[in-house]
Amino acid sequence: MNFDFPDEVKAMQIQADDYLTQTNARAAARHVIEGAPSAARRDWAEMAQMGWTGLIIPEHLGGNDIGYIAQCALAYELGRHVSPAPMASSIYLVAEALVRYGSDAQKQKWLPALAEGRISACFAEAEGLSQGRGDLCAAQVANGVLSGVKKPVPDGMDAELALVVAQEDGETGLYLVELQASGVTRQVVQTIEGIREHAAITFDKAEVDLLVRGQTALTDIKQRAAVCIAFEQVGGAQACLDMAVAFAKERFAFGRAIGSFQAIKHKLADMFVAIELARSNAYFAAWALSTDARELPVAAATARLSAGKAYWLAAKENVQTHGGLGFTWELDCHLYYRRHKALKLLLGGNRVWENRLIDGLKSGLVEL
Amino acid sequence: MDFRDTPEGAEYRKKARAFLEQHAQLEPPDSGRGYRDGNDDPAALERAREWQRIKADAGYAGITWPREYAGQGGTTLEQIIYEQEEAQFDIPRGNFFYIGLGWAMPTLFQWSNKEEILKHAGKVLRGDEIWCQLFSEPAGGSDLAALRTKAVRDGDDWIINGQKIWTSGGQYSDFGILVAxxxxTQAKHKGLTCFILDMKSPGVEVRPIRQMSGDSHFNEVFFDNVRIPDSRRLGEVGDGWKVAMTTLMNERYNLVELVPPDFEQIFHLAQNTVLESGPALDDPAIREKLADLYCRAQGMTYTNFRTMSALSQGKTPGPEVSIGKLVNSGRLQESADLGSDLFEQSGMLMEEDMPMRALFQRAYLYSPGWRLGGGTDEILRNTIAERVLGLPQDVRLDKGVAFKDIPTGPTGN
Known part of the structure; x- marks a missing residue:
């Protein structure tokens, strides 16, 4: 049994941690929220040079094909450093969809550019308040052109390519849209997160290229991305715990370190427990993703719910442990508190995944 | 990443499985499996003893004990593999022997002599000798070192006076490890000494405690001028805390076992219970709770995989091993609560014809004990905070103070 990352992946993870520390990814996130959105792609080309964008892209298409386990390990570090890089949008979602469903021509056209960091991409599904109504969406494709409004689209302002969820003849489909083409207008929208720029994208008879039809493909892509995002969530939660522990050791009140009070100890111990459970569930999901196991739908839902729960606990209790300081703009606690909400809602909230989990168990996808 | 056993592990699992298939039946999830018969039932003891002998003869008792003490000289991994397999079978589950096998004997291996150990080892392996742990007292539970039972030297003997409480299985034990x-005049952790106590000694009185579940697994044990020869002392005089801690460390590790109902059982119940709105499994409120229980159950399963990975590579498991008991006892209580809620007013019924022999109702009453015994939830959180996260100790009013001067109540001593 080897239920751990392989050594070469661990080595890559250490490298990623070093790079994100040296380039101060957290500060880049702060630049974005303070009005310099270009900071999100500041290191994109360098990340591509290090091979981070090509982990699941075949070598003949410009990637390195190292695999999903490495991508999960990298996601953990990106989440821990609350990096604003458009990795989830460009790679976990769009590159993933292209690898799995793209025609040769589509792959040739987009994957090398993504792998080499020449472009970034975004995933456009939500449509403002109508998102609450499940798979219904108003965006329509007819005669090869798309009309509709998508918002919020994370990383949508800067991306060259969008993967858009739309209806055509009453069926859900995924469409590739070039965002610099005519018929596309973009506007910044305010979101809770702020450390990734979000767009409202209006398509007015914009030309599309069909990637794949069917709800199944959409579900498949989302559950695969959910595994990588679970690692970002666990990484973020771990960063919150580390911040809270460090603060609790050095902050004195009533003549002693606040970490010596049981009220603080128990809070932090609960964070540790939730994170370790989430980490273990994420590991299993990484295995299921990398082997295309039949357990994947249940494993992805379990990892996502567990990671979301750990991140929520860690993000809010990190603020609480820091007291008034934790509520200031100046400290980084709010970056994680914001990111938690973004990751929880991207790909659907708990209700969606609870249903997917229980349905998966009902249909016997895993042995109980 | 993979979940396969090592070739040796797989071989061991195959053999254990074959042994179990030869002697027992697999147990279906709706049987209320794993439900413990009351430990005060002599018939249950006899059944458990018979099973223990079969295991001992086949080499599945004392798996990790050294060979020189009649053990198998096996690895912790083999022990875990055997337990994983055994959990799926319908076998007598009395839990009469786990203290002797998992706690007391390993403590003797470290602190006693060969002659003494060999007197007991073979009998403990076969269930012919039962051990208990005489630690907790009315004045010392979570604060174990506050214990007051006195040991006074008298020639070659020690004379013991005082009282213990929460002694698991004390009523049928032959021996116990006592800390007194x-x-x-020494600080509280320093003036303690450990002994092997023959429970049949004159002056030992055992009184079962009736728990809120109605069972009597625990006891009070009273000592009235009980004599213990100095040859049965464990460790040096004054080293009792160190000796007691070896046993406690074993206890923490061993307590991470699954007590029913497990997830499969609560899932099975929800799948087969019809509410006014349809199957309980399709009710959104039930789904939310089940999904959460599943996440915690799987989180523990895979955390154990991480532990097994480390063990199989000869490494020491990481700090994640410390979460097991805290997580498992919490979800046990919540499963019991949910399982009885599904039946509305009839969820109160504790009749044998309730699903799984009223497992959920019984578990509702026995689960609080699991959040207390072997380290309360609160003590375990302190341990994680201090040992794993490195947070400073709380302010202590009893540190470096002679035991006799430590306050014990609002009006002082």
Whole structure:
């Protein structure tokens, strides 16, 4: 049994941690929220040079094909450093969809550019308040052109390519849209997160290229991305715990370190427990993703719910442990508190995944 | 990443499985499996003893014990593999022997002599000798070192006076490991000494405690001028805390076992219970709770995989091993609560014809004990905070103070 990352992946993870520390990814996130959105792609080309964008892209298409386990390990570090890089949008979602469903021509056209960091991409599904109504969406494709409004689209302002969820003849489909083409207008929208720029994208008879039809493909892509995002969530939660522990050791009140009070100890111990459970569930999901196991739908839902729960606990209790300081703009606690909400809602909230989990168990996808 | 056993592990699992298939039946999830018969039932003891002998003869008792003490000289991994397999079978589950096998004997291996150990080892392996742990007292539970039972030297003997409480299986135990205070002028952790106590000694009185579940697994044990020869002392005089801690460390590790109902059982119940709105499994409120229980159950399963990975590579498991008991006892209580809620008013019924022999109702009453025994939830959180996260100790009013001067109530001593 080897239920751990392989050594070469661990080595890559250490490298990623070093790079994100040296380039101060957290500060880049702060630049974005303070009005310099270009900071999100500041290191994109360098990340591509290090091979981070090509982990699941075949070598003949410009990637390195190292695999999903490495991508999960990298996601953990990106989440821990609350990096604003458009990795989830460009790679976990769009590159993933292209690898799995793209025609040769589509792959040739987009994957090398993504792998080499020449472009970034975004995933456009939500449509403002109508998102609450499940798979219904108003965006329509007819005669090869798309009309509709998508918002919020994370990383949508800067991306060259969008993967858009739309209806055509009453069926859900995924469409590739070039965002610099005519018929596309973009506007910044305010979101809770702020450390990734979000767009409202209006398509007015914009030309599309069909990637794949069917709800199944959409579900498949989302559950695969959910595994990588679970690692970002666990990484973020771990960063919150580390911040809270460090603060609790050095902050004195009533003549002693606040970490010596049981009220603080128990809070932090609960964070540790939730994170370790989430980490273990994420590991299993990484295995299921990398082997295309039949357990994947249940494993992805379990990892996502567990990671979301750990991140929520860690993000809010990190603020609480820091007291008034934790509520200031100046400290980084709010970056994680914001990111938690973004990751929880991207790909659907708990209700969606609870249903997917229980349905998966009902249909016997895993042995109980 | 993979979940396969090592070739040796797979071979061991195959053999264990074959042994179990030869002697027992697999147990279906709706049987209320794993439900413990009351430990005060002599018939249950006899059934458990018979099973223990079969295991011992086949080499599945004392798996990790050294060979020189009649053990198998096996690895912790083999022990875990055997337990994983055994959990799926319908076998007598009395839990009469786990203290002797998992706690007491390993403590003797470290602190006693070969002659003494060999007197007991073979009998413990076969269930012919039962051991208990005489630690907790009315004045010392979570604060174990506050214990007051006195040990006074008298020639070659020690004379013991005082009282223990929460002694698992004390009523049928043959021996116990006792920690007592030999010096009240020392600081609380320093004046303690450990002994092997023959429970049949004159002056030992055992009184079962009736728990909220109605069972009597625990006891009070009273000592009235009980004599223990100095040859049965474990460790040096004054080293009792160190000796007691070896046993406690074993206890923490061993307590991470699954007590029913497990997830499969609560899932099975929800799948087969019809509410006014349809199957309980399709009710959104039930789904939310089940999904959460599943996440915690799987989180523990895979955390154990991480532990097994480390063990199989000859590494020491990481700090994640510390979460097991805290997580498992919490979800046990919540499963019991949810399982009885599904039946509305009839969820109160504790009749044998309730699903799984009223497992959920019984578990509702026995689960609080699992959040207390072997380290309360609160003590375990302190341990994680201090040992794993490195947070400073709380302010202590009893540190460096002679035991006799430590306050014990609002009006002082």
């Amino acid at each position: 205070r030999n010096d009240t």
